[in-house]
Amino acid sequence: MWRPGTVVVLHDETATARTITLEVPDWPGHVAGQHVDVRLTATDGYSAVRSYSIASAPNTEGRVELTVERLANGEVSPYLTQEVAIGDRLELRGPIGGWFVWRTQQTEPIQLIAGGSGIVPLMAMIRSRVAAASIAPFRLLYSVREPGAVLYRDELEALSNHGQPVNLTYTYTRAVPKDWPRPPGRIDAALIATSTWPSNLVPTCYVCGPTAFVENAAGLLSDYGNSADKIRTERFGPTGDRK
Amino acid sequence: MDIVSRGFSGRRSAADVKLPPGQYLTTDFPVLSAGPTPHVPLDQWEFTIEDGTGVLRRWNWKSFRDLPAETFRVDLHCVTRWSKLGTSWEGVPLDTLLADLKTDASHALAHSYGDYTTNLPLSDLMKKQAWVAFRFDGKDLAPEHGGPARLLVPHLYLWKSAKWVRGITLMHQDKPGFWESLGYHNYGDPWREQRYSGE
Amino acid sequence: MSSHSYDYLDGNAAAGELSKIFALDVTAAEGQCAHCGATKRFAEAHLYMRGPGVVARCVVCEHVLLRLVNVRQRVFLDMSGMTYWSLDTSLLHQISR
DSSP: OOEEEEEEEEEEOSSSEEEEEEEOTTOOOOOBTOEEEEEEEOTTSOEEEEEEEBOSOOOSSOEEEEEEEOOTTOSSHHIIIIIOOTTOEEEEEEEEOSSSOBOTTOOSOEEEEEEGGGHHHHHHHHHHHHHTTOOOOEEEEEEESSGGGOSSHHHHHHHHSTTSSEEEEEEESSOOOTTOSSOSOOOOHHHHHHHSOOGGGOOEEEEEEEHHHHHHHHHHHHHTTOOGGGEEEEEEOOOSOBO | OOOOOTTOOTTOOOOSSOOOTTOEEOSSOOBOOSSOOOOOOTTTOEEEEEETTEEEEEEEHHHHHTSOOEEEEEEEEOTTSEEEEEEEEEEEEHHHHTTTOOOOOOEEEEEESSSOEEEEEGGGGSSSSOEEEEEETTEEOOGGGTTTOEEEOTTSOGGGSOTTEEEEEEESSOOOOTTGGGTBOSSOOGGGTOOBTTO | OOOOSOOOEEHHHHHHHHTTTOSBOSTTOEEEETTTOOEEEGGGSEEEOSSSSEEEEOTTTOOEEEEEEEETTEEEEEOTTEEEEEOOTTOBOOOOO
């Protein structure tokens, strides 16, 4: 069930995040929101497995893009963001997941809420919507530590300009851009009320990011009137040994 | 066919000390868990020794801390392959907790706040092989590492050192605990690399 | 005495491991907790993976739903914490290629 992918493109998104494009022969295709497990094996047989969301829209070229954020104490992410070279092969298992997905047949309003690297699977959903020329209305609330941490900034800019498919709100937890109207902080009820779909429109909501972020945002969506079965969540976190 | 990842070696570091087979040295203190960290207020904490018929001994935090404790240094070996050497602790030996207890039980099941259990021969808890430890590295034991108090049985893999320990049940028949019942070795001697059942 | 520290993931994180055993996607599966009776999507279960094995817990009562351990060429699976699981048969994995 492990299949090899060859690294064909490397692109640094920020100082700490890199997108790796893999060519995977016989890739069965995927749905936006799914992830892959990546396995690295040392020469003595020691192996480590980590999950990464697929960033690319479904395509027929057998290409899979992963955006990896380097964790300071990570065992795998420093290797993937700094060592991996074009031509290297990585073992992948997947695509995995059938709940935290957006399918192009969905037409209802979509509310996306991303915390940090939680933007990755949601970006796949946005890219999928664009590629399929869907008319489903999308809103994205994207929370990052500080402006330099935003992933896919130019692409999101283009997709959220007037008349474009995604209504985008940034929010910052540590440092804000100059003249930003809101001080840094967690998402709160006021922000949900001003930037997300009114709950009576019954959007399907996707919340992704670190566990604490997801619990806060999902709780606020629920308080705002969205029912539990309309709120889908995916929690990110280190899966190697904690310190 | 496994692909070898060019230049990947993982978190291991070479050791010039003798480690049990298959282990690597760490200077961190990894936190592994099977469930949420319990938060036990000290005024509710208890440690009990029971057998099939009832509670034989019980301590609350005050009476437990009134017992003679000792500081000691031991090596830790986790079945997930990391070893941490020369760790310093303070705790009450099980010899003290079991002193003068008349029992013909052969085994013990340690159980924790939360639902974790682990089993071992009663004799492995005695003769200075086991403690209920409440301080690590000169500080009160942090909840994520098993505080207020954990079992420490360093001659076995660390899953036998039950975090958040709340008591020992004495048994006449061995009964596998949380991990022993799902593929892990019933005894768990790191020097004989007894990681999994059937080895 | 449950934790308020967010040291768990969710069912999505265990889906890769479970794909070794189940042909169908487990994240969309609905499962009933054998302890409290709550029926929830497995994607929402609390997942503890940083240990000797994978442990999934009920979000309502925190009892163990499922445990998985990899032992060399064998995988041990205990699902006694669930009374049932119901899975969507249209969500087959693409595993055979």
